[in-house]
Amino acid sequence: MSIMERPVFVDDKxxxxxxSGRLEYRxxxxxxxxxxxxYFSIVEGxxxxxxxxxxxxxxxxxxxxxxxxxxxxxxxxxxxxxxLHGRVLPVATGVKTANDKLTVIAVGGxxxxxxxxxxxISHAAKRNVxxxxxxxxxxxxxxxxGQTSPLSAVGLRTSTSPFDNMEQPLNPLMMVLAYGxxxxxxxxxxxxxxxxxxxxxxxxxxxxxxxxxxxxxxxxDKTSKTYVNLGLRVRELPSGHDATxxxxxxxxxxxxxxxxxxxxxxxxxxxxxxxxxxxVAKAGGGR
Amino acid sequence: xKATDIQIALCGSAGDGTIAAGDILRNAVARAGYRVISFDVxxxxxxxxxxxxxxxxxxxxxxxxxxxxxxxxxxLDDSHAIPHVGEVRPDGAVIFESQPVATVAEGHHIxxxxxxxxxxxxxxxxxxxxxxxxxxxxxxLVVLGYIAGLLGLAPEHFLSIxxxxxxxxxxxxxxxxxxxxxxxxxxGTATFKLDNVFxxxxxxxxxxxxxxxxxxxAAVAQGCMDAHLDTFFGYxxxxxxxxxxxxxxxxxxxxxxxxxxxxxxxxxxxxxxxGFAGARAATATSGPGLALMSEMIGLATMAEVPxxxxxxxxxxxxxxxxxxxxxxDLNAALYGSPGDSQHIVIAPTNVEGCYRCAGKAFExxxxxxxxxxxxxxxxxxxxxxxxxxxxxGPPFNLNANKPRPRLEAGEVYKRYxxxxxxxxPRAIPGDAGCMHVITGLEHNELGRPSDQEEMHAAMSRKRxxxxxxxxxxxxxxxxxxxxxxxxxxxxxxxxxSTFGECLxxxxxxxxxxxxxxxxxxxMLAPFPVQPVADFMADCDVVLVPECNYEGQFAHLVxxxxxxxxxxxxRVPGSPMPVEAILGExxxxxxxxxxxxxx
Numbered sequence: 001m002s003i004m005e006r007p008v009f010v011d012d013k014x015x016x017x018x019x020s021g022r023l024e025y026r027x028x029x030x031x032x033x034x035x036x037x038x039y040f041s042i043v044e045g046x047x048x049x050x051x052x053x054x055x056x057x058x059x060x061x062x063x064x065x066x067x068x069x070x071x072x073x074x075x076x077x078x079x080x081x082x083x084l085h086g087r088v089l090p091v092a093t094g095v096k097t098a099n100d101k102l103t104v105i106a107v108g109g110x111x112x113x114x115x116x117x118x119x120x121i122s123h124a125a126k127r128n129v130x131x132x133x134x135x136x137x138x139x140x141x142x143x144x145x146g147q148t149s150p151l152s153a154v155g156l157r158t159s160t161s162p163f164d165n166m167e168q169p170l171n172p173l174m175m176v177l178a179y180g181x182x183x184x185x186x187x188x189x190x191x192x193x194x195x196x197x198x199x200x201x202x203x204x205x206x207x208x209x210x211x212x213x214x215x216x217x218x219x220x221d222k223t224s225k226t227y228v229n230l231g232l233r234v235r236e237l238p239s240g241h242d243a244t245x246x247x248x249x250x251x252x253x254x255x256x257x258x259x260x261x262x263x264x265x266x267x268x269x270x271x272x273x274x275x276x277x278x279x280v281a282k283a284g285g286g287r
Numbered sequence: 288x289k290a291t292d293i294q295i296a297l298c299g300s301a302g303d304g305t306i307a308a309g310d311i312l313r314n315a316v317a318r319a320g321y322r323v324i325s326f327d328v329x330x331x332x333x334x335x336x337x338x339x340x341x342x343x344x345x346x347x348x349x350x351x352x353x354x355x356x357x358x359x360x361x362x363l364d365d366s367h368a369i370p371h372v373g374e375v376r377p378d379g380a381v382i383f384e385s386q387p388v389a390t391v392a393e394g395h396h397i398x399x400x401x402x403x404x405x406x407x408x409x410x411x412x413x414x415x416x417x418x419x420x421x422x423x424x425x426x427x428l429v430v431l432g433y434i435a436g437l438l439g440l441a442p443e444h445f446l447s448i449x450x451x452x453x454x455x456x457x458x459x460x461x462x463x464x465x466x467x468x469x470x471x472x473x474x475g476t477a478t479f480k481l482d483n484v485f486x487x488x489x490x491x492x493x494x495x496x497x498x499x500x501x502x503x504x505a506a507v508a509q510g511c512m513d514a515h516l517d518t519f520f521g522y523x524x525x526x527x528x529x530x531x532x533x534x535x536x537x538x539x540x541x542x543x544x545x546x547x548x549x550x551x552x553x554x555x556x557x558x559x560x561x562g563f564a565g566a567r568a569a570t571a572t573s574g575p576g577l578a579l580m581s582e583m584i585g586l587a588t589m590a591e592v593p594x595x596x597x598x599x600x601x602x603x604x605x606x607x608x609x610x611x612x613x614x615x616d617l618n619a620a621l622y623g624s625p626g627d628s629q630h631i632v633i634a635p636t637n638v639e640g641c642y643r644c645a646g647k648a649f650e651x652x653x654x655x656x657x658x659x660x661x662x663x664x665x666x667x668x669x670x671x672x673x674x675x676x677x678x679x680g681p682p683f684n685l686n687a688n689k690p691r692p693r694l695e696a697g698e699v700y701k702r703y704x705x706x707x708x709x710x711x712p713r714a715i716p717g718d719a720g721c722m723h724v725i726t727g728l729e730h731n732e733l734g735r736p737s738d739q740e741e742m743h744a745a746m747s748r749k750r751x752x753x754x755x756x757x758x759x760x761x762x763x764x765x766x767x768x769x770x771x772x773x774x775x776x777x778x779x780x781x782x783x784s785t786f787g788e789c790l791x792x793x794x795x796x797x798x799x800x801x802x803x804x805x806x807x808x809x810m811l812a813p814f815p816v817q818p819v820a821d822f823m824a825d826c827d828v829v830l831v832p833e834c835n836y837e838g839q840f841a842h843l844v845x846x847x848x849x850x851x852x853x854x855x856x857r858v859p860g861s862p863m864p865v866e867a868i869l870g871e872x873x874x875x876x877x878x879x880x881x882x883x884x885x
Contacts (some may be wrong), residue, residue, distance in 0.1 A: 029735060063560070066727075073724045074735065079716040080724030083556070084586050090553035094568065095716070097518050097544055102564065102716050122547040166842055190829045227428025276544045283539035 007063065022112065023049035027077040033068060038189030038215030038227075039136060043075050045196035046105065047136075049203050050078070058104040063092040065112035067219075068143045069136035072107045078204075086117030089124040092131045093272070098274050103203065104131040110151040111141050114170055118150075123180035128207045129273040134199065138217040139225045146220030157259045173253035176210045177246060177265055181228035184249065184265045188234045189216070190227055194261060200262065207271050213257060230259075237262035290347035291321060291487045294354045295434060297341045297427075298371055299363030301330060304427035308363075308439075309341025311431055311452060314446040317500040317668030317673050322349040324787075326670040328861070331610040332527075338367040347487065349673060351637065351787035355866055358484045361430050363412075364653070365397040372397065372776065377404035380437070380481050381428060385409030406481060408437070415470045432468035436475020438486055441466065449686035482831065494646040496675045503641040503667040506674060507597055508533035510645025512541070513681030517566035519545045520557040522576060525609040526665040527599040530571040551576035555583035555596065559658075562587070562594040563725065565715035567649050571597035574616040575606060577623060577660075585624035586659045588750065590725040591703070591711070597645070600664040602805075602860050611860030612665035614783050615835035616806055620660045621812050621843070629750045631757050632812040634662040636786035638672035640809070646683035647763050653687040654760070655753050656713055662811070662832070666862050667784040676788065688713060694720055701732040705745060709753030754813045766815045768822055770804035776876045778826030779805035780819070780852065782840050785832055785863045792868035801876040811840075814847050823850055828875045832868050 009066045017023060025047035033039050044113065050060060060078040064070035066085035073080025079102075092106040113121060113135050124133070141147040147160040149174065156165045176184055181206040187195040195213065202209040214234065216225050237260045242248055249265035270278070280286065295312065299305035303337050306327050313325045324344045330337025344353050345839045353497050356376035362368030362383040375381055382763055383397045393399070401407050401866040404599045410433060428449065435445055446465055453460045461828030501509060507530050512521070519538060521531040532547070538545045548554040554570040561568035572580065577598050587594050590821050600616040602608025631651050635644040641663060648659040691712040694700055700721040711732075723734045729746060758765055777796065779789040786807040796803040806822045808815065823844075832855035833839040841854045855871050 013779065056719075057722055058717055060604035061564070061716045062724075075724050076727075081560070081590070082724060082726035083559075084582055084727055087552065087583070091555035091560035091563075093548075093553070094518070094557030094562075095564045096560075097520075097546060097557065097567065097715065098561035098566035103430060120551060127546075144615070168552065172334050175565075213841045260614070272546075276539075280539045280542050281642060285540035286542045 020051060025050045025057065025076055025078065027075055030072045030179040031075045032071055034219045036218040037068075037071070038138065039069060041189045041192035041195055042134065042136060042199075042215070043072065044192060045199040046076060048202055052200055053203060055250045059101060060105065061095050062105045062107060063088050063095060063173060064106070065108040065117060066143070067109040067112050067141070068138075069109040070112060081262050086112050086115070086120070088112065088117065089120040089133065093124060093127070093129050096131055096273065097276070098130055105203065106131050106133045108133075108135060109142075109149075110135065110137040110139060110172070111149040114150045114172060121176060122179040125176060125181040125208050125210070127272040128182050128269055130206055130208070130273060132202045132205070132209045132211070134202070135212050136215055137168070137172070137212055138215045138221065140217045140221050141261040142217050142220055146217075147201040156221065156224045158220070161175065169256070169273055171253065171256060173264060174250055177250050177253060180208045181265075182207035182267050182269055183263075185210070185263045186212045186214070186259065186261045188230060188259075188261050189230055191234070191261065198263070205266065233257065234259050234261055236260065237264070289487065291437070291485075292344070292346045293359065293484055294342060294344040294357040294362070294487070295361070296357040296371070296374065296674040296836075297361045297363065297430070298368040299427070301332075301337045301338070301339055303363040304424070305339040305363055306341050307452070308431050309343055309429035309498065310609060311448050312434070313447065313671050314341045314355065314500060315446045316343070316345045316440070317498070318444040318448065319440065319779045320346045320498070321486075322347065322673045323500055324670065325670045326353060326355060326528045326666060327864070340371065345486075347489065352865055354861065355864055357482075359434060361434070362397045363430065365391075365395060365425060368397055369400045372400045372402065372405070375402070375405055377402075378406065378483055380406045380408055380484070382408045382410065382433065384412045385412055386411045388413060389440070400789040407824045408433075408478065408764040408792070410474055415474060416467055419466045419470035420463045425464055428464045428467035429471035431472075432471025432640060433475035435468075436472040437478060437481060438484060440486060442472055444454050445828040451856055465691070483510060486717050487516050495634075497678050498673050498675055500671055500673050501638055501642070502529070502669055502671050504529040504599070504669070505533060506638045506641035507645045507661070507663070508537060510642040511569060511572045512537050514646040514649040514683045515567060515685050516569055516649070517543050518558070518561040518568045520548050520554040520561070520568070520570050521545070522548055522551045522554050522572065524551075524576050526601055526668045527571040527573050527576075527597060529668070530597055530599075552576055552583060554579035555594075558594045559587045559590075561590050562592045562652070563590070563715070565843055565880050567653075569595040569597065571648075573599050573601050574603050574619060577616060577619055581619070581623035582625070584630065584660070585626055587658040588624065588630050589626075589727045589729070590627055590715075591656040591750070592725070595648045595652050595659050595661065597661045597663060599668040600662065602858070603784070607859055610665070612784070612862065613834050614664055614785065615839065615858070617662065617811065617839040617843070618836070619780075620662050627747060627751070629754060630657050630812065631754060631810070632662060634783040635658065635667065635809065636807050637782060638667070638670065639674045641667060642674060642676070643682075644809070646681060650684050650687040651757055651760060654689070654708060654710070655757055657754060662783060668673055691718075699733065702734045703730060703732045703746065705732060705749060708756060709749040710756075722850045723813050729772070730735055758810065758813055758815055765810040766808045766818045768804060768818075769793065771802050772804075773826055774828045775802040775804045777801060777803050777872045778822060779803070779868070780808065780822065780829050780831050780844060781805065781833065782808045782811060783833075788863045788865045788868055789832055791865045793871060795865070795869050796876070800875070801872060803872060811843070814843070816847060819844065820848055823848060828853060830868070830871055830875060832857075832863050832871070834858060834863055
């Protein structure tokens with residue numbers, strides 16, 4: 001049932017949101033993003049997921065890098081660490097190594113993750129650190145006022161590519177699948193209901209879960225990843241997609257024209273902290 | 288009776304077992320109760336025919352540096368040993384192979400290079416090895432036995448150390464090596480004695496302390512373990528790697544965790560993440576790694592996260608000289624991070640100091656909520672010393688956190704509350720009701736981003752002032768004066784590993800009648816202004832010996848105290864020679880005023 005079939009009234013919606021309990025996870029700080037930014041639905045998705053899963057606020061840590069997306073921790077009432085550009089994953093690895101009980105959510109943008117921080121994703125994935133990495137992909141550097149990112153489309157005109165971006169963008173999903181991430185999915189900020197379910201699943205997964213979130217930058221990108229363009233390009237994964245089939249996942253990820261959302265791949269294998277415990281047992285140790 | 292003070296140097300080619308023999312020697316004499324200081328020199332290549340030298344100084348009371356000249360010198364390879372014959376003192380012994388396996392070209396046998404004052408001990412090393420063990424590979428053990436026999440050391444400690452060292456390779460290897468030792472021992476006992484070198488018997492040690500022999504890096508690892516380190520993140524780099532290697536064995540045995548990260552940035556980042564989560568966290572690196580970590584260290588400064596970084600310096604800049612020692616990362620450690628990089632930097636001066644600084648670093652990181660850099664160097668990391676540890680247990684505070692007051696109902700937790708001492712009670716993830724966000728952005732008391740002028744000034748002052756408490760940190764020697772009290776002609780002001788050489792030079796200068804004192808500065812940031820100012824006021828002239836070219840510590844002192852010092856800046860890639868310092872002290876004592884004027 002689509003929104004068009006049944007009118008939504010603001011009062012009803014507010015009541016529903018207040019009663020759900022997820023506002024408990026919102027901080028007193030209002031998001032500093034531009035009106036219309038896709039990231040609002042990601043905050044909504046994370047608070048929804050925490051609420052659904054009954055995560056105690058003091059037991060969750062959101063770690064971020066630098067960029068528009070990385071202001072995220074300030075807008076939720078959880079523990080947070082706003083770190084350095086590109087370093088979200090190693091910091092999150094340290095947090096999780098220090099305390100198994102914490103739910104650790106890493107957030108960052110496409111420049112943070114795939115440019116300056118590109119070297120860390122493979123290692124977090126191979127170690128299967130039990131964290132959730134939400135990558136906000138708007139294909140542009142927003143906080144520095146619109147420069148090309150490694151995920152910018154060919155032809156995007158920005159202040160650092162004034163004659164249009166000539167470089168082919170990376171394929172983040174194929175990379176992360178090849179790195180051995182144990183949970184890989186994609187969602188779209190323009191479909192918040194699907195997004196919040198995906199965030200919930202990603203947090204629930206034990207191991208390194210990577211959720212690629214497509215989002216427009218309404219201020220600095222008027223031509224490429226707009227709501228209209230993304231809305232036209234996003235599709236669901238085929239109904240018969242087998243999330244245990246890595247080659248099928250790679251096949252789907254290869255299509256960068258028509259962007260499939262959903263769970264690409266999932267496997268179960270020991271997390272980093274589980275291997276630490278194995279190591280302690282092997283060394284005959286214990287606290 | 289005269290106290291024991293013997294230095295033995297072994298020189299050979301990679302593969303001769305030179306370093307192994309030095310290791311057995313220092314362990315055996317340490318077990319016998321003597322004090323040891325020892326430093327090995329070896330090439331950066333794993334294989335090949337590089338020069339290896341192991342020097343062991345054996346004393347009754349702990350010495351502070353190696354002597355420039357050894358009493359006994361062993362050549363296991365003449366081509367490497369010949370250039371080093373000069374480091375044997377007059378009347379010292381030179382032990383060498385008397386029956387080379389092939390004809391030696393003229394000038395290529397060490398016997399042709401021994402000085403007239405040296406006592407030659409030519410022995411058929413290879414033959415003794417072959418006869419006793421069936422092969423020539425135990426020449427190093429034969430030589431050890433020979434030294435023990437010659438100097439009158441009991442074989443029991445050697446035999447047990449040999450057993451311990453080779454037991455993994457099987458009992459056959461143990462007994463073969465012991466047989467080689469015995470053969471050498473008999474030969475050494477049977478030969479003429481070296482009459483001016485001898486071991487004097489030792490008194491019984493105190494029951495309240497135990498003496499162990501450790502390298503600087505081993506002492507750091509021991510300090511980490513005794514301070515109950517929870518997590519270690521590292522990336523291999525010479526000469527810091529052995530800290531990580533030791534912890535990789537020790538930490539899991541205590542249920543703690545070590546992760547080899549993808550680079551130094553990640554090692555530092557993960558340490559800070561773990562520190563934020565409440566764990567005791569550390570990493571270890573050398574200069575090039577410190578450069579990569581510096582942005583992260585600034586984050587820990589700004590976000591006030593406790594973490595400890597061990598930096599073992601090597602020759603620089605850039606990749607520099609990975610297996611040579613230097614003290615040239617002082618500036619990087621003090622100022623390496625962008626902005627006002629307020630943090631603590633401490634530098635031990637000997638192996639025992641490595642242990643104490645390692646343990647205390649965690650206290651300071653926690654107490655003052657800051658990154659702490661412990662500055663070592665290759666000489667300190669790799670040298671061995673006998674260290675006295677208290678039997679009563681580690682002298683470290685295992686929880687130095689400021690207690691957190693209970694929050695009133697409805698009260699919002701302020702992570703960066705402005706307090707009198709600048710230290711804000713720290714909550715960690717898991718503490719109910721204390722959710723907060725920490726950031727590398729300038730922030731207000733709540734931790735929310737703020738770039739207001741008053742707030743930046745207040746927070747800058749907080750980050751500065753809170754560290755001053757470290758200058759009075761309990762049970763920690765921030766700086767210390769040695770030598771003559773009161774007014775002196777020459778004052779030696781020094782930091783790090785070079786201080787040992789300074790002390791030796793000071794003793795020699797005093798013996799020559801020069802009024803002389805020395806001060807070690809262990810805490811380099813925050814700087815102990817008053818004690819150093821007081822010391823300098825007592826000296827006609829202050830000499831700052833250090834192993835870097837630009838005189839980095841001298842610059843620091845002159846900048847802070849606005850008083851001139853005389854620099855002795857050398858980059859030999861090896862420890863500062865005691866004679867170089869002594870020569871400078873003599874020169875300054877003769878004409879201190881001229882020295883200042885120039």
